Amino acid sequence: MPSRVTGARVVGSRKVKNQAVLLVAGHWLMLSVAINIGFLLKIIHDGNLGMDWYAFNGNGVAVSSLASYTAEPKPGNDVQIQEKYINLDHGDPTMYQSYWKQMGERTTIVISGWQSVSYFSDTKNLCWFLEPGFAKAVTRLHNLVGNAETANRHIVVGTGSTQLFQAVLYALCPSDASDPMSIVSAAPFYSSYPLIAECLKSGLYKWKGYTNDFDKDEPYIELVTYPNNPDGSIRGAVFNGSGGILIHDVAYYWPQYTPISSRADHDIMLFTLSKSTGHAGTRLGWALVKDEAIAKKMVKFIEISSIGVSKDSQNRAAKTLDVISDTYEDAETSNESKRFFDFGYEEMAKRWRQLREAVNKGKRFSLPNLPVGKCNFSNRTFGTQPAFAWVKCEHASVSDCESFLKQHKILTRGGEHFGSSKKYVRISLIGYEEDYNEFIRRLSLINSEESP
Amino acid sequence: MPSRVTGARVVGSRKVKNQAVLLVAGHWLMLSVAINIGFLLKIIHDGNLGMDWYAFNGNGVAVSSLASYTAEPKPGNDVQIQEKYINLDHGDPTMYQSYWKQMGERTTIVISGWQSVSYFSDTKNLCWFLEPGFAKAVTRLHNLVGNAETANRHIVVGTGSTQLFQAVLYALCPSDASDPMSIVSAAPFYSSYPLIAECLKSGLYKWKGYTNDFDKDEPYIELVTYPNNPDGSIRGAVFNGSGGILIHDVAYYWPQYTPISSRADHDIMLFTLSKSTGHAGTRLGWALVKDEAIAKKMVKFIEISSIGVSKDSQNRAAKTLDVISDTYEDAETSNESKRFFDFGYEEMAKRWRQLREAVNKGKRFSLPNLPVGKCNFSNRTFGTQPAFAWVKCEHASVSDCESFLKQHKILTRGGEHFGSSKKYVRISLIGYEEDYNEFIRRLSLINSEESP
Known part of the structure; x- marks a missing residue:
């Protein structure tokens, strides 16, 4: 098969029938040029999420x-x-x-070959791929730290909070709306948001960033990162439209980074293991979601996009979170190690x-x-x-x-x-x-x- | 924030200022009704991927x-x-x-708390989140079974072959084409394909299924499941257009299901642990990809959508695949157990x-x-x-x-x-x-x- 795809090529041979089409075509050309420039800029930068080491090899x-x-x-x-x-x-x-080296074997897990083979974790749970032990460990740690309200919440597990972010977008945007829903976030915002939102050119939502160029009375989604990535500021929603639906990314709302002033109590909160315990390689995040219909649609998205989430990761995460809680609740062990x-x-x-x-x-x-x-x-x-x-x-x-x-x-x-x-x-x-x-x-x- | 969204509920308290707004509001109401009907239909069927046990509870x-x-x-x-x-x-x-119970501790893995914490597995590999041990085990098993060519291929790991399927679509479709690329597959086709392809209403690609309603001289994607899911038939590409780019889903091309007649040697081949070893809960798949540019774009998709793939899953999978190879290569153990x-x-x-x-x-x-x-x-x-x-x-x-x-x-x-x-x-x-x-x-x- 010839390599047909360059990712940044204008598809030609468009039939121009009238002026309106010409205008549209001109618009597309401008867009296309803009996209090409954007793509070049992306290549010049060493990777969208800064992960692109391999591409970076060819980058001077x-x-x-x-x-x-x-x-x-x-x-x-x-x-x-x-x-x-x-x-x-x-x-x-x-x-x-x-730290984890210093903790020795306390967070070691052993997985037998016959364990966790099924797609299912708990068929009675709305999130049927959520390991009960992980759910319990999440609730326990939040209750200990006091950084998030867990009562009357659905826990949805994801392949990192990255997947959960996409699941929330899917859940919040009606599948048959005439226009994609606007996604906004005050700058500086987490650099992955626009990449994720624009990746598949979805008809469900559209990244608007920090512009005011959208109807605030119509439903729109505002991303609030608390504390903010990249600048660490503490801020709430800033757009203040009546149609605003908020997603709270609270990945960094943990006591090593910021004073825990109160139990976060938002409708949709996203957490990740990477920034709480430091286990990025485990690719695990969780959402605390108030509304059952939203949680169900998030589960549906994760079902369609990856048929659930690694149980091995969940079991490892459960162990890790539980050991953290243990060291606070068990006076003896807390004296032995930090x-x-x-x-x-x-x-x-x-x-x-x-x-x-x-x-x-x-x-x-x-x-x-x-x-x-x-x-x-x-x-x-x-x-x-x-x-x-x-x-x-x-x-x-x-x-x-x-x-x-x-x-x-x-x-x-x-x-x-x-x-x-x-x-x-x-x-x-x-x-x-x-x-x-x-x-x-x-x-x-x-x-x-x-x-x- | 009040709970504004139920996934299918009209957003209330909108100020109606003029007829245009009224029209929009009417439109929203219709949309909302449509969404409700769609949602009901989903509930009536017991889940798109047949996973929707929770929804199924309300289904009579x-x-x-x-x-x-x-x-x-x-x-x-x-x-x-x-x-x-x-x-x-x-x-x-x-x-x-x-089977895995019968194998006892042979496929047990032990993961220490400090292992696999980084996002990175191998910064020198195009697929920087691919665990070298997993890559080696995949190659070894394919070489043993003889079901797939691994020479001059890039291995891309994914959260199941489901994520890899999306990664391939992203990799094959130019981001600035005027029209979405057609995705076709002869019926009966795997029921997840249309769900995945339609999920986010992508502007990159469009599910066409088994129709001939597309330009076969323009690039299009044909999915070939070999042997076929659901009917087990053995077939190649059927649309035969000059623009066809083939994705081979070879999830079931293993010797427990079908005679291995030759080493599959296609441009893009998708495999999954679920159907090869039976570890569905581990959520792991791999792609064998000839073209470097396509493999790179697949890696980019997985970076954007989940920042890599669980290392715990990869390490467990590596152990499992290696034990399978061991039982064939080690005469002694092969006598002890099947x-x-x-x-x-x-x-x-x-x-x-x-x-x-x-x-x-x-x-x-x-x-x-x-x-x-x-x-x-x-x-x-x-x-x-x-x-x-x-x-x-x-x-x-x-x-x-x-x-x-x-x-x-x-x-x-x-x-x-x-x-x-x-x-x-x-x-x-x-x-x-x-x-x-x-x-x-x-x-x-x-x-x-x-x-x-």
């Missing part, structure tokens, strides 16, 4: 340099680490690995201290002011310490902060992916310690230099 | 009867099993569980014998003729013994075979879901033995009766 970075990046850093000498690319583009939560959220809090606090110190060494960079609050879970009063830093290149000569940092082999995600300016980048703070320390060293060095 | 089946169905049958007396619903609608491959495909072959042969006997007891039902061939793997010559039987209700008075069997508490999937007639149903042969035997008992009984 020598493969040999690239090969020096591995998911888990290998022991190397100072020269080796100083030459390697530090990838802080994506939020790979490998920071937590050392409790999970204490580890997370201290690690994030340390990394933010390091970052602020590096930023304060010069005038090249700035960080946003983040809100301080009292955490009902830990009883600490502290400033939000997000998983990502939203860094601005302040020097007038630097218009593209991502490219500037890339010259120093620091890979970040540019502000334009979040509906913002290229003067900003998002930097992950939750990677391996070795990589993070090297990033801090380089940032301090850059910031100490006289001119760009 | 007493919850108490339904509750008697569990994923794993509990020991019960004869009266209990004779009263329960036997669900042969979906292809839950629980038949294989007894080898996997021998078990599968014998079990399928037995179940098909039982079914043919029951069908031959009367004139109410018929089965298709299935091709006989020599299997290069087992050296057996045998007739295809598919995971599903495509049964026809022959009696003139029965126009709806699914409803007829439902009266006897046998749940099947009606022919109309496969683009065929209601005179047909698809029946799963790969469920628990206890359920299957009870189905055979009832079928024999029905078939022995004089009139419907």
Whole structure:
């Protein structure tokens, strides 16, 4: 079979019959050019979600340099680490690995070959592919932490919160509406939202981003990320139309990142294992959903798109969440080793201290002011310490902060992916310690230099 | 936020300002009615993929009867099993569980809490979320069985072959074509294809099914399921247009179901763990893809839609596939216990014998003729013994075979879901033995009766 697809090719031979069609055709051509430019920009950036390492090989970075990046850093000498690319583009939560190593066999799971073979987990549950043990562990941990209301909620499990986000869109948009429903989110917004919403050119919904170009009295969907990814701000819905249906992405509403001021009590809340416990490779998320009809449609979407969710992942997640709860509820074990959220809090606090110190060494960079609050879970009063830093290149000569940092082999995600300016980048703070320390060293060095 | 959405409810308290708005409101009302009818229709059928047990509760089946169905049958007396619903609608491959029990600890896996935490599996691989051990096990098993060419292929892993099917559609359809690409498949086709293709009303592709209503010289996608689901037939592409791009769903091309006559060597081949080893709950599939650009776009889709695939599932699958290969390559162990495909072959042969006997007891039902061939793997010559039987209700008075069997508490999937007639149903042969035997008992009984 010849390779017929380039992903960014204008399909020709359109019959132009009258002026109206011509206008439409002109419009399409403009759209097409815009799409092509967009596609090129995407290729120029190293991957939509910053995952595109393979494509990145052909992107001006020598493969040999690239090969020096591995998911888990290998022991190397100072020269080796100083030459390697530090990838802080994506939020790979490998920071937590050392905690889980320290916990030894407590979160080990054993799965026999004959277990969890069926599609079904619980045929009496609305979410028939939800493992009862996982549901119980989720409820238990939320009740312990006090970060989300679980009473009178349906739990829907997904292949990461990414799949759940798509399930919610499917559930909220009528399948036979004449126009796709608008999806909006105040900038800066999570860079994956537009990619997911636009991926299949769905007729059900349409990404509008942060424009006001839609009818606020008609139903529309507003995404609220709380605290916000990428900038850590705490904000509610901002569009304030009467038709607004809210999806709350509360992936980071955990006590290592932000003070838990109250039990989140929204209609649709999305959580993910990646950012709560650090198990990104397990690809597991869960939604807490008030309305039964919405939950049912979400389940239907996950049934159609993946016939449920890995039971192995769910069983592993159940074990992990339960061990976290155990260390808080069992006084003896909590004395033996650090409790999970204490580890997370201290690690994030340390990394933010390091970052602020590096930023304060010069005038090249700035960080946003983040809100301080009292955490009902830990009883600490502290400033939000997000998983990502939203860094601005302040020097007038630097218009593209991502490219500037890339010259120093620091890979970040540019502000334009979040509906913002290229003067900003998002930097992950939750990677391996070795990589993070090297990033801090380089940032301090850059910031100490006289001119760009 | 008040609960504004029920999935099928008109959004209230809209200010009606002028006639245009009134028209829109009227339109919404109509839409809403349409949605309600659509929703009811969905509930009337017991689930699109036959998974909708929860919805099924409200479908004229007493919850108490339904509750008697569990994923794993509990020991019960004869009266209990004779009263329960036997669900042969979906292809839950629980038949294989007894084999894995018999294998004891050989396929047990142990996962430590700190393992597989990263999003990344192998940053040097095009498919960066593919676990190297899983890739190796897939290649090894295909080479052993001889059912698929693996040389010069990219392996792309997915959350079941269901996700991979969507990934291929995304990869094959240009994102800026003026018209969606046609997807066709000869009837009877796998009932999930239209559901998946139509789910999000994508502008990239459009389900056409088995019509000839499309331009065969323009690129189109033809789905070839080999052997076919639901009817077990062996067929290639049938539309024969010059624009045809083929996707081969070879989920059932394993030696327990069909003679392996040659190494499948197509451009895009989809496999799934569910139907090869029986681990449906693990939600894992893999694609063998010739073209690098297509494989890359598939990886991009899986990145956008679920940021990779569960590593726990991949590691478990790797172990399972390796143990199957081991039992063939290690002479000692193969003497101790039955080898996997021998078990599968014998079990399928037995179940098909039982079914043919029951069908031959009367004139109410018929089965298709299935091709006989020599299997290069087992050296057996045998007739295809598919995971599903495509049964026809022959009696003139029965126009709806699914409803007829439902009266006897046998749940099947009606022919109309496969683009065929209601005179047909698809029946799963790969469920628990206890359920299957009870189905055979009832079928024999029905078939022995004089009139419907």
